[in-house]
Amino acid sequence: MRINIDLNDDLLAEARNYSKAKNKRAIVEKALxxxxxxxxxxxxxxxxxxxxxxxxxxxxxVRLSIDTR
Numbered sequence: 281m282r283i284n285i286d287l288n289d290d291l292l293a294e295a296r297n298y299s300k301a302k303n304k305r306a307i308v309e310k311a312l313x314x315x316x317x318x319x320x321x322x323x324x325x326x327x328x329x330x331x332x333x334x335x336x337x338x339x340x341x342v343r344l345s346i347d348t349r
Contacts, residue, residue, distance in 0.1 A: 292304065301307045 287304065287308075292307065295307050295311065299307055299310060301310055
């Protein structure tokens with residue numbers, strides 16, 4: 281998809297320092313890929329935290345009896 285955007289020149293220059301990309305398009309694609317990976321990881325961690333919280337709340341009502349015979 282084609283789109284015209286006004287990029288911050290300072291940010292683009294800094295991104296070039298960290299990237300081996302040779303053009304603006306490649307830098308933007310790498311940035312989008314990194315953003316998607318970051319957000320997917322955040323979502324995965326949140327889902328994990330929700331499941332862990334649910335498990336902990338269910339475990340509060342469980343009583344264990346230990347037989348030491």
